[in-house]
Amino acid sequence: MIEAKLIDELNEIVGDDNVFTSPEELLCYSYDSTVLQHLPEIVVLPRTAREVAGVVKLAIRGKLPIVPRGAGTNLAGGTIPIQGGIVISITRMTDILEIDTVNMVAVVQPGVVTGKLQAEVAKQGLYYPPDPASLKVTTIAGNVGMNAGGPHALKYGVTSDYVMGLEVVLPSGELIRTGGKAIKNVTGYNLTQLFVGSEGTLGVITEITLRLIPQPESSGSVLAAFADLDDAATLVNRILQAGVTPAVIEIMDQMTVQTVDDYLQSGLPRDAAALLLIQVDGVQAAVDQELEVVSQLCRENRATMVEVATTPDEEEVLWKARQSISPSLTRVRPNKLGEDISVPREAIPQVVNRIQEISRVRDLPIVIFGHISDGNLHPNILFDQADPEEMERVEAASSDIFEVATSVGGTLSGEHGIGLLKQKYLQLDLPEATVEVMRTIKRALDPDNIMNPGKVFPED
């Protein structure tokens, strides 16, 4: 199927060691963090933008699909090579090209691991806020491709808010640059933000210019329990209305609390309807004042428990519960499907109640946790993939959840993306005319549909 000539040419571009064609090698690039899988025909690991462009040009000639891939942590099937072709793995493009402390900008190759960048800029007193849960392995370009978020969105924004400029190999094989180091830039269309979140369907990102901010001087946290979910939800707005924008506000519903407590045995309030974890940061005086305002408002909003942490060690204890959610879930059922709906904040109590109802009706454990301050919830359906009948109910519950989210003006995905997994629900969320505009742009920039085909929107 694949010509020997093509392999030779790829070897010439990226070196023999960086072209994989054996079944066992291809298998490693056939999946991501979903349950989906499909084998590519070739995997290449280029080192430079020029090499990426060379690979793309060969793919065009051979009419082979290209799938750009970072660490494969995405939760939407966005990097599954569903039509075979060439996977371009960026995991050898790992140079931090520049940390510019005066302009507060980093320029990086696409394969830099997010957590590594955070650690490096922190050494210079700088801060790169986007922190998806996978940050220890995930790549910056993967984050850019899916527009990854994290718990800091309300105060600090998501990946897109930090991308100032890109270098991209287009589906034509041509290399372009967008944006740059100027903070304000209205010269021409905002191509940068068109590529962010386009899931590798418009090009292969080969360099990223990122905005950094100064590290906050200090932080502090509050853990509060509530007997009534509405009290937890309305608290978020009371805090914001008091002029305090916390760095993070996380919610855990009752089933999440109980699951984590089974795992940690740490004496969490198992009868609470919801736990909130609130972190504030800034100059020390602001942190002190804001912790006082927040804990006072928790009590006024009928919290049944309020704990305050003012040192990093104390904060670590409070956050242990949140960080233990994922490991605790696998003890309940062997598999989980983590949804990623994002809804207007006001709708949260209603959405949580309706998902708890879905859990009862579909007879599946669904834990609900997430970033309550920005409306991004992660209902995780727990199941056993080996049971086909159960899988049908998982599918149904998933569909129910999307219907709830879109019925209150929310969206299918807040930070994971559409990929393969959610395309069939796209029409619940977006009018056909809006999708058609997206398709028109895709067709214009990739007329041969070579770049990550079959992702985001269903094929024509």
Next chain:
Amino acid sequence: MIEAKLIDELNEIVGDDNVFTSPEELLCYSYDSTVLQHLPEIVVLPRTAREVAGVVKLAIRGKLPIVPRGAGTNLAGGTIPIQGGIVISITRMTDILEIDTVNMVAVVQPGVVTGKLQAEVAKQGLYYPPDPASLKVTTIAGNVGMNAGGPHALKYGVTSDYVMGLEVVLPSGELIRTGGKAIKNVTGYNLTQLFVGSEGTLGVITEITLRLIPQPESSGSVLAAFADLDDAATLVNRILQAGVTPAVIEIMDQMTVQTVDDYLQSGLPRDAAALLLIQVDGVQAAVDQELEVVSQLCRENRATMVEVATTPDEEEVLWKARQSISPSLTRVRPNKLGEDISVPREAIPQVVNRIQEISRVRDLPIVIFGHISDGNLHPNILFDQADPEEMERVEAASSDIFEVATSVGGTLSGEHGIGLLKQKYLQLDLPEATVEVMRTIKRALDPDNIMNPGKVFPED
């Protein structure tokens, strides 16, 4: 030229009172805030998105260009009907449809005046930060079309950072919606940000969903003078590195200070190389601590004068100088051309020095002021339009300034846009391949080139 039938049909859609064809009426829509001018053939003032769509469909049939227009305050010639056709004025679409205090979102018609929205949301304790200098007359859709900025960009961002969703009439006459009230949204391509800053070339915006934030509890300001421009410039970074992100940092160079002092006679330090005006905001304890940090750092950075304002009245006195720049300039020369370059922060001292040199070489007064914390400077060239020889030097100085900005990695425009005025300099800033991607998108969405033709990039 214009068929009577078309006028009849337009009358039917928007009402007789809202279709203008007389020369004196057309004249009012022939200019914006530049020196450029061109008459439209018809002006219509629709009231609803449906009416806009109806007008666009008639324009398509008659192959007439469409120019969407807000208050006409733009500084780039973006709303000049350079190829005639139909101006769609949105100034009757002025409803604030919703101020949702729980989700902190406003939904507005496009013609709402920015300052009016700010005042209305402030009544609810909310804040819409983008504040172009024209905010008392400028419209939200005008701000969205040009991606207007203002002094708050570093801490609070620009218009694009607040646009969550749009309703747009496409060049096909079709109405689409993008985004919504969910803070995090990665469902499909980011069409919202493609329309923001596209200067009316991709559609007519008919509704805007805007993010709001809580009003800061308090604010305070520092005015500091410096004998050395470098000291003023490096101070900005020292403040940020101390973990303080001021709401605003404005710079005025010596000629600006002297011009304002001639006008105000308020005893500004005329021998200072630069004045900085710094405003911090947040909870009261943070403001107090940050004012102390900032004034201390000013002294350490050799400020020759430091004044601190802690009450609104005191702040007003300090900010009087900044607000008097524009009125003071007209006393020097009858006309001014306000440039809008945006450069990496580190380059500011060099850029200011080089523009002062341009002023000497071209023998034209150029005052330099702007938003130093985000690198967006407004060199204003002062001249007399009646003198053709002087106009040639203005053109040359303008070109010199763009060369300086782009040579240090900056851009032609930070917040005013490209419009007609800066297109011929586009190739200084953007590689041809990048411009070609923009053109490809324009052609795909507007194959007949009906929507604000001739703007942003030179015609093929």
